[in-house]
Amino acid sequence: MRKESILLSLLWVFLLSLALSIVHAQEITLQVWDVFDPATSKDAVEREKLLRKFEEENPGIKIQHNILTYSDLHEKLVVAGVAGSGPDVLHMLGEWVPEFVLMGIVEDITERVNTWNEKQFFPDSTWKVATYKDRIYGIPSIASPRVLLYREDYLKKAGFDRPPDTWDELRTVAQKVTGVVEGVYGFGFCSSSNAIRGPQEFLPLLWQTGAEWVLEKDGKWLPGFTVTQAEEVFALYDDLMNTLKACPPDSIGWEWQELDNAFVMGRIAMCYNGSWMQLHEEKAGESFKHWKGTRMPANKNRATYFEVKVEGIGKFSKYKDEAWKFLTWILGKDQMALHTRHDNLPARTDVISLPEFQEDEWKKPFFAVIPDGKSFPPIPMSESNKAMMRELQAVLYRQKTPAEAAESLLAMLQEILETINE
Amino acid sequence: MEKQKLLPVWFRVWKKAFSPYWYFIPLFAIVGALMIYPLVDGICLSFWSKNLMYPGKDKFVGFANYYRLLFEDKLFWPAFRNSIIFTVASVLFEYLLGLGSALLLNSKHVVRCKNLLRGIVLLPWVVPIAVNSLNWRWMLLPDYGFVNQLLRIFGLGSIARGWLSDLRWVFPTVVLVNVWRSFPFYTVTILAGLTLIPRELYEAAYIDGANRWQVFRYITFPGIKGVSTVIVVLHIVWTFVNFDVIYLLTGGGPLHRTEVLPTYLYQQAFNYFNVGYASSVGTFIFLFLIVTVGFYFSKFSSLYIER
Amino acid sequence: MVRDCYIKIIVWCLISLLLVFVLFPFYWMFITSVKDDAEIFAYTPTLFPRSFTLKHYMTAWVYGKVGVYFKNSLIVAGCTVILSFLVVVPAAFSASLYRTSGTRVISTFVLALQMFPGILLLIPLYIVMKKYQLIDTYLALVVSYSTFTVPFCLLLTKTYFDNLPRELYEAARMDGCSDFLILWKVAVPLILPGIMVVGLFSFVLAWCDFMFAKTFTNTEVTRTITVGLSTLQGSWTVEWGPLMAAASIATVPVLVIFSLANKYIIEGLTAGAVKG
Structure with missing residues (x-):
């Protein structure tokens, strides 16, 4: 048995030596979890530099930067948060705010924000995204609306001097542009089962019919649309895909990676997209100068998706004051002007009004549509998003008529809202 | 030797009965310290109604989750069926391809x-699945x-299609990618x-005039039977609980055509945060x-006793 | 001899088919990594790169820090192998030597641990790791990987031990060896090549994991290559060039390691078989 104990003690020595590799830092370490990877985005390079600068200016505070993609970040925040830990500073998509607030993993910073003298520089529409039931849980950092991104050269070739401005024009233009250059389709959209970009395109269309996804009445959430309104949206998709054949025939199930790829490659002439497409400037080569943005075609209303990302403080952070200091610094005017310059758009109005932002041709259409912008309703949206995409796929595969899909979407939403209202 | 004789009788008896298990101590240390709590926790949660978004509202519901799962959930049975087909098809083709390529090499x-x-x-096994799926x-x-382009070059343009959007082809495609990877x-x-x-076994067999099939049947196959059982059993388990290949390729869609139990479970746990219900899945x-595997495994354990 | 020649041709044809099947995604990966940006997104993708650039490799190396992650992955996977050995070899030996129902129950139990979907274990495992203060350490990864390498290694190692003739043990016992000595001096040297195969697999299993790696690492001090690669997918755009370059960087050394390891293992196995 002596030999066994040697073996065992060897094991423990091995384990302990590994355990000793944990460095016990003397100074304050702020954990920052976000998505800004310098290898993939110019803004992230700037941001990385700013993190180092913050460390220089604040000796005694170290920043640990943890980069993940959005879906991984979301999963990790949930796992860590439910286990009672997490980062000091976290980056969130606007639609995560209600979920995280309900889970209790993000800190209520209402008081801090209300006494912050720079609050006024952020538009109310962005604060709305960071707010849940009148409490504020984060500071808006990136705020970018969607535009109709189109290839001017393709449209010209098909005889259109201006982009479509109504749904009917969208139908006509998409149909006419299809095939104007071999293999080019008029329009492209997302409809993946993972439901990331898809709902962000679906909801604006629904808003354009004058509807809402949900409405609050006496503290209860009710569906905000009628069957006819949803039917109209489904019918538009159905027309583009099946009747007019103006979309790539096998594009059902596309997620943003496929859609953006297709546009950069010049395979589709129009799509709803955001400011990050500028990152593709080099890849698109010559054709980039034909990329134009404009307001989304309207139906009854003008509406577009206003994507606001917020940065908050983790509920389990030990250094909330330092985290707040960091947040207000990195989202201050001078810093934001640096790290939202290339592929993101700033939330602060005083940054937007800077000449280098105002004179940027690419950014102009985006700033112009901000008044049309709307964000997701402040309820947990995952289930709704999946439901939208499921019904949309049923329409695209012609397993349901738009009317049937609209009806079952409404029924599903009612079911979802029952749990939420409880 | 001398020392051992000095030990009291009860200790020697105890030691004799216990001696096989000394060797398991490191194993128990790891498994006990790490896995027991999560496993028990997971099983217990399946009797609770628990949603991460409503932390104060956990409720013990007994078998209600299971009732809902088995009798009310319209998505469960198709997902279960897909899981079985996915596992059987993957493991079968993986084994055939693995055996064939091993024999070749x-x-x-x-x-x-x-x-x-x-x-x-x-x-294929070394590149992280996230990168692989995207690729x-x-x-x-x-x-x-690239795939359709290759097909067109070889004159097979007629079978080129949207592999992940064609309702009939999406499932075989997902299986193919999984087979390729595993x-x-x-x-x-x-x-x-x-x-x-x-080698002598083979030589002896050929001298006895055995044909290729007989050699494979009576020499090669028995020689790899033990290993084969281990990998097949493990892969049945791994494939059945694997979610990332499908999740990253299709997200379970289109129209739930590739929805398997693990992707369904993931959706329940990390999109809807119904961890109680997810635990019951x-x-x-x-x-x-x-x-099922336990049945197979008990047969497989007896295989050891024979040998 | 003529027949042999035909067979040889058929064998090599089949091997080429196999290689095409295995390698064509890698071909795509590699040519994408050396194309320039405009060509990656050319209207019709090119099967043979017209441009050649190492820019993406620079990006992946400098910004993507592939080198650091690679080192971390090596350490973590290497430690997993050692830990798996320490845990598995004695247990497999015991299960093979004393075929009591107890040892069989344990083997079955260890297998059963794999049957609970790992996603559900994430949250409780995180709680356990937090309790032991292991978050963001190599150790967290090593022990969590051992939970899925151990069952596989245990079963496989046991088959190797089972292959040894039992008379060997009896003889050693007659010579007065304790069981531990039998394990250490007799059994392990004989199945060493088999153990190397097991080690190889624990290595690969640990190398490929993504789920635990992303959950238990917080900084680049511990981040493994799978997590490092995943962020190259980008959050706004897929940067195909650097992504594919990083994937290529991650693949090549592994190919070398495996080719060398294979050489050792195969030679060792053949030698062991002759001896046994």
């Missing part, structure tokens, strides 16, 4: 670059994907088993595998 005709070839075969998604695109594991394990079979998978 073990052939006496392959002398040059033997080790390099064996290294190459392992490659496959691009390659499988309808118009300008079969190297079989190849290398079986190769190791093949190398262990003494997990426990169902757990029980199902214990019953």
